Amino acid sequence: KQEVTQIPAALSVPEGENLVLNCSFTDSAIYNLQWFRQDPGKGLTSLLLIQSSQREQTSGRLNASLDKSSGRSTLYIAASQPGDSATYLCAVKGSQGNLIFGKGTKLSVKP
């Protein structure tokens, strides 16, 4: 059974710092991996989608990497801003089509 783990559960950094969020999964047979952002009391907003054949995707200050063989993905946020404060979730789509979510990393960027 696919399991997705995100460490750490919470992270607090000063504004301007570059940071990395981690996501690991137990079954490397995935179709894709998606990173989401969730603000308090809101739905999930898709940030980046990496297909299984890709190694990374970039959008603005965000860069997501995928290493299927080691079962890991990282989300790199450059020059963090207070507006980046949110919970970040990763999800993998496996062979049965379901998206399996991690429990998220709650990020706080202090001014």
Next chain:
Amino acid sequence: NAGVTQTPKFQVLKTGQSMTLQCAQDMNHNSMYWYRQDPGMGLRLIYYSASEGTTDKGEVPNGYNVSRLNKREFSLRLESAAPSQTSVYFCASSEVPAGGLGELFFGEGSRLTVL
């Protein structure tokens, strides 16, 4: 851009009452999903519809029923609500069927409390 719209946003029920959560998407997506989100449990799939006319169980389907009314709308029904169904419910949609590679788009969530 409405995207995925859920109603109601908040609901309080008594144990045993029934209700239906409504979801509509305007992106012409084929696939739609219902998730629940609970503290410490993450997001779990309740039911999904790979295409109009089909529905399938997800990870936690017990106590729920769904209807794919048309391509736009996918409803979730609680026939006899229980306190364990207190949760935040999210509807989502994607362009391709569940086995494909589509990006998932979420609604704002429906917060349900069962007393």
